[in-house]
Amino acid sequence: MRPHVHLRNVTKRLGGVVAVDDVSLEVPEGNFTTLLGPSGCGKTTTLRMIAGFYHPDAGDIFVRDLRVTDVPAHRRNTAMVFQEYALFPHMTVRENIGYGLRMRGVETAEARRRIETVVTLVGLAGQEDKFPLHLSGGQQQRVALARALVVEPEVLLLDEPLSNLDAKLRVRVRTEIRALQQALGKTTIYVTHDQEEALSISDRIAVMNHGRIVQIGPPREIYYRPADRFVADFVGLANFAPVEIVGPGMVRLGDVTFPVQGSMARGQALLVLRPETIGLTEHVPAGAGRPVLRGRVKTSAFLGTLARYWVDVLGAEWIVDQPAPGDRMFDGDVFLTLAPDRTHVLPDRPADT
Amino acid sequence: MAVIRWAALRRQAGDPGVLVVFLAAAAILAIFVLYPTLRVLIYPTAADYLRIPTESRWIQAARNSLLMMVISTVSATLAGLIFAFAVTRPDVPGRRFFRGVAALPLFAPPFMVAFAYILMFGRQGLITRTMLGMDANIFGWHGLWLVQTVAFFPLAMLIIIGVLEAVNPSLEHAARNLGADEWTVVRTVSLALARPGIAGAMLVVAISVLADFGNAVVIAGSLPLLATEAWFRMEGMADLKGAALVVAMLIVPTTVLFLLERYWVSRRAYVTVTGRGGRIERPPTHPALKWGAFAFCVLMSVMIFLVYFGVVAGAFTTVWGRDWSLTWAHWRLASDRIGTLWTSVKIGALAGVITGVVSVVVAFLTSRALPLRQVLDFFAVLPGALPGVFVGVGFVLAFNRPPLELVGTVWILAIALAFWHLPMGYQAAAARLKQVERSIEEAATNLGASGLRVLLDIYLPLLRAAFAGAFTVSFIRAVTNVSIVVFLVTPGNIVATFAILNMIGNNVWGAAAALTTMLLVITFISVGLAGATVGRAGRSMPMA
Numbered sequence: 102m103r104p105h106v107h108l109r110n111v112t113k114r115l116g117g118v119v120a121v122d123d124v125s126l127e128v129p130e131g132n133f134t135t136l137l138g139p140s141g142c143g144k145t146t147t148l149r150m151i152a153g154f155y156h157p158d159a160g161d162i163f164v165r166d167l168r169v170t171d172v173p174a175h176r177r178n179t180a181m182v183f184q185e186y187a188l189f190p191h192m193t194v195r196e197n198i199g200y201g202l203r204m205r206g207v208e209t210a211e212a213r214r215r216i217e218t219v220v221t222l223v224g225l226a227g228q229e230d231k232f233p234l235h236l237s238g239g240q241q242q243r244v245a246l247a248r249a250l251v252v253e254p255e256v257l258l259l260d261e262p263l264s265n266l267d268a269k270l271r272v273r274v275r276t277e278i279r280a281l282q283q284a285l286g287k288t289t290i291y292v293t294h295d296q297e298e299a300l301s302i303s304d305r306i307a308v309m310n311h312g313r314i315v316q317i318g319p320p321r322e323i324y325y326r327p328a329d330r331f332v333a334d335f336v337g338l339a340n341f342a343p344v345e346i347v348g349p350g351m352v353r354l355g356d357v358t359f360p361v362q363g364s365m366a367r368g369q370a371l372l373v374l375r376p377e378t379i380g381l382t383e384h385v386p387a388g389a390g391r392p393v394l395r396g397r398v399k400t401s402a403f404l405g406t407l408a409r410y411w412v413d414v415l416g417a418e419w420i421v422d423q424p425a426p427g428d429r430m431f432d433g434d435v436f437l438t439l440a441p442d443r444t445h446v447l448p449d450r451p452a453d454t
Numbered sequence: 455m456a457v458i459r460w461a462a463l464r465r466q467a468g469d470p471g472v473l474v475v476f477l478a479a480a481a482i483l484a485i486f487v488l489y490p491t492l493r494v495l496i497y498p499t500a501a502d503y504l505r506i507p508t509e510s511r512w513i514q515a516a517r518n519s520l521l522m523m524v525i526s527t528v529s530a531t532l533a534g535l536i537f538a539f540a541v542t543r544p545d546v547p548g549r550r551f552f553r554g555v556a557a558l559p560l561f562a563p564p565f566m567v568a569f570a571y572i573l574m575f576g577r578q579g580l581i582t583r584t585m586l587g588m589d590a591n592i593f594g595w596h597g598l599w600l601v602q603t604v605a606f607f608p609l610a611m612l613i614i615i616g617v618l619e620a621v622n623p624s625l626e627h628a629a630r631n632l633g634a635d636e637w638t639v640v641r642t643v644s645l646a647l648a649r650p651g652i653a654g655a656m657l658v659v660a661i662s663v664l665a666d667f668g669n670a671v672v673i674a675g676s677l678p679l680l681a682t683e684a685w686f687r688m689e690g691m692a693d694l695k696g697a698a699l700v701v702a703m704l705i706v707p708t709t710v711l712f713l714l715e716r717y718w719v720s721r722r723a724y725v726t727v728t729g730r731g732g733r734i735e736r737p738p739t740h741p742a743l744k745w746g747a748f749a750f751c752v753l754m755s756v757m758i759f760l761v762y763f764g765v766v767a768g769a770f771t772t773v774w775g776r777d778w779s780l781t782w783a784h785w786r787l788a789s790d791r792i793g794t795l796w797t798s799v800k801i802g803a804l805a806g807v808i809t810g811v812v813s814v815v816v817a818f819l820t821s822r823a824l825p826l827r828q829v830l831d832f833f834a835v836l837p838g839a840l841p842g843v844f845v846g847v848g849f850v851l852a853f854n855r856p857p858l859e860l861v862g863t864v865w866i867l868a869i870a871l872a873f874w875h876l877p878m879g880y881q882a883a884a885a886r887l888k889q890v891e892r893s894i895e896e897a898a899t900n901l902g903a904s905g906l907r908v909l910l911d912i913y914l915p916l917l918r919a920a921f922a923g924a925f926t927v928s929f930i931r932a933v934t935n936v937s938i939v940v941f942l943v944t945p946g947n948i949v950a951t952f953a954i955l956n957m958i959g960n961n962v963w964g965a966a967a968a969l970t971t972m973l974l975v976i977t978f979i980s981v982g983l984a985g986a987t988v989g990r991a992g993r994s995m996p997m998a
Contacts, residue, residue, distance in 0.1 A: 152900055174899045175907075181900045187893035191915040200911070204902030252901060 534610025578775025842937025879924025
């Protein structure tokens with residue numbers, strides 16, 4: 102199937118810096134793709150090129166086989182939800198939502214019907230005649246979403262739409278956005294720097310760094326099989342342990358040898374261990390089959406849903422998370438049980454973060 | 455190369471509509487700002503310019519103008535500073551009242567302070583002669599000094615208030631906390647941080663003093679000054695070339711001051727000011743400072759009160775200085791010239807609309823990433839460096855012949871006044887535009903609005919208050935203006951200020967006072983209306 106949105110070798114320089122460097126991306130119809138990365142990685146620039154606010158210096162952008170690279174922003178059907186919402190302060194909720202329809206020359210009765218539908222869809226019924234200033238942050242967010250959805254865009258663009266909401270609301274709205282997107286089957290490109298948000302909301306995540314897409318794949322793949330040290334470090338917490346590859350799929354860490362997943366070449370490699378995949382015990386754990394290491398708790402913190410330990414292991418400091426902590430925290434010497442099926446090996450090269 | 459530039463322009467402009475507006479605005483500014491300016495400067499030949507040093511009267515006028523600039527600027531800025539300090543301290547009694555009173559001279563016709571002070575302190579003065587029995591002569595440099603101090607200190611005050619208010623009170627608390635006493639806090643923190651603002655105020659006042667025509671023509675007497683000399687050349691001797699040379703001399707210092715203010719002082723003005731943190735009360739003021747400032751405010755308020763009192767009293771007094779009985783006679787005389795008042799209002803309204811529209815449109819254009827936008831910006835602020843008499847001479851020279859023969863019409867007055875007040879309206883609109891987040895425009899574009907639609911749907915509504923402000927200030931300044939008007943009035947379109955000036959010159963004080971009072975009423979009504987309009991716009995248009 103042809104991709105719905107297709108970026109081919111797109112490059113953009115901004116103020117002498119290469120903001121987006123030879124990026125290619127294919128988003129299938131109905132897919133929710135998230136561009137994830139630290140600030141300055143080029144994710145917003147990429148989104149803005151799709152919207153037409155920037156003209157790429159090289160490369161092309163297609164929407165449904167149609168080359169839109171030179172189409173001005175106001176002739177594209179790529180409605181966007183802005184980080185700061187960008188609601189028109191001098192227009193009511195209804196006028197804000199109806200603005201795109203007005204620009205498209207949609208007749209009044211039809212426009213009214215569509216506004217009504219979308220207002221109900223995002224739960225803003227009864228607020229139509231208020232000005233944006235009189236709405237809460239969450240409501241303003243919904244107006245911005247409704248204003249983008251009502252024009253039935255080819256592709257919906259969202260630029261960090263949740264960053265101005267408080268933590269609890271953020272989680273609620275993001276599940277709503279995801280549910281809405283799935284119900285409407287709308288092709289969506291979402292930009293965020295929040296890895297948890299990206300993991301929870303996306304069909305696919307494209308992790309970006311220094312203007313390039315470093316890895317693209319479903320959330321699970323990004324989390325458990327990161328392409329490199331940067332992705333492993335940026336998405337979630339990770340411990341890195343140098344290991345020696347001793348056979349096909351076998352690595353040696355300290356004095357234990359065990360099978361792992363990941364790219365295999367003889368020699369040195371880097372093992373990625375997620376903090377919550379490591380078990381902690383005071384005594385040698387019963388039952389064999391899993392690799393066990395010795396360590397010593399340096400310091401610990403109680404975080405409510407979990408207890409976090411900083412443990413000295415083989416001369417390095419690892420982070421280990423234990424869920425549902427009870428009254429007692431571990432202290433002193435401990436045993437660490439690894440989960441080989443949740444660990445991942447990277448070729449050992451210097452950190453590129 | 456040219457082709458590439460053109461393509462880039464097209465893309466940046468967004469759509470042809472914006473490009474057309476851009477070119478139209480550039481053409482209008484070139485015709486009504488740049489062309490008259492150049493006309494003045496190239497009208498005299500090089501030989502004429504070389505003649506300047508031999509014209510002893512002009513050299514004398516230049517020397518006097520610079521001297522007045524120095525003394526009036528120092529006194530007006532100092533008065534403005536003390537006043538600004540007083541009204542920004544929360545514990546000075548009557549601060550709101552003083553602040554309101556000090557703004558009054560800004561709405562008065564520019565000759566009004568001089569006129570009122572002749573009535574108060576002149577040979578027939580109510581205070582000097584009737585009350586104190588003195589034989590005072592207020593005409594000359596000392597009278598002008600007093601008048602300019604009172605007339606221009608509010609300008610300094612407004613600028614200095616801006617910086618003093620921007621000084622975060624927690625800085626003053628921090629200084630107290632570190633062991634400084636009240637006086638040291640004022641000296642080392644409050645005033646130190648306001649220093650760029652004070653410098654800026656001095657430059658603005660200096661330009662106003664140099665360009666001051668209205669007060670000078672009324673009270674300077676036989677003292678030659680550049681601003682009035684230009685008019686005497688033209689009016690008395692029909693010497694256009696001489697007038698052009700004199701105003702050309704005048705814009706040398708005003709341009710230097712203007713450039714200093716714009717590119718040097720204003721760059722530094724807000725560097726030290728941090729707006730962070732919640733607003734907290736300022737620490738208490740030292741009693742000596744507090745009551746000293748208070749006493750000064752009372753004195754200046756009395757001086758301002760005398761301006762208004764003098765004119766209104768003059769309008770009802772049978773013969774000023776001799777017969778203090780009340781009369782309506784002056785009003786009958788003044789109402790013979792009421793037509794001039796309507797001409798003023800008509801010209802003011804035209805000027806207001808032109809200033810408002812051009813300000814908003816040019817501010818919109820210069821906020822675009824268009825090539826040459828700095829040129830447009832420069833044109834829009836350039837009139838701020840030009841004294842009214844310069845603009846007056848410029849418009850006479852530029853539009854007294856085809857293809858654009860405007861002399862003799864109301865349009866030449868309206869256009870000259872409108873473009874002279876453009877910098878004020880333009881800068882206010884540009885500042886307002888900066889507060890509008892860029893993404894609001896992008897959202898409109900994203901939903902399908904072309905560049906011109908963005909202007910119509912987004913920026914014009916959001917700039918309504920800026921438009922109303924530009925209209926009002928331009929209107930008030932236009933109906934009260936004399937410096938430009940004296941060059942451009944013709945018998946067919948006499949305006950009120952010109953009629954008043956003639957009455958004062960002919961010692962018809964009562965009627966002059968009555969007509970001035972009518973002009974004031976119109977001014978204050980328009981201020982009130984504007985306040986109500988902007989207020990209503992503000993309510994129906996909540997801003998994030």
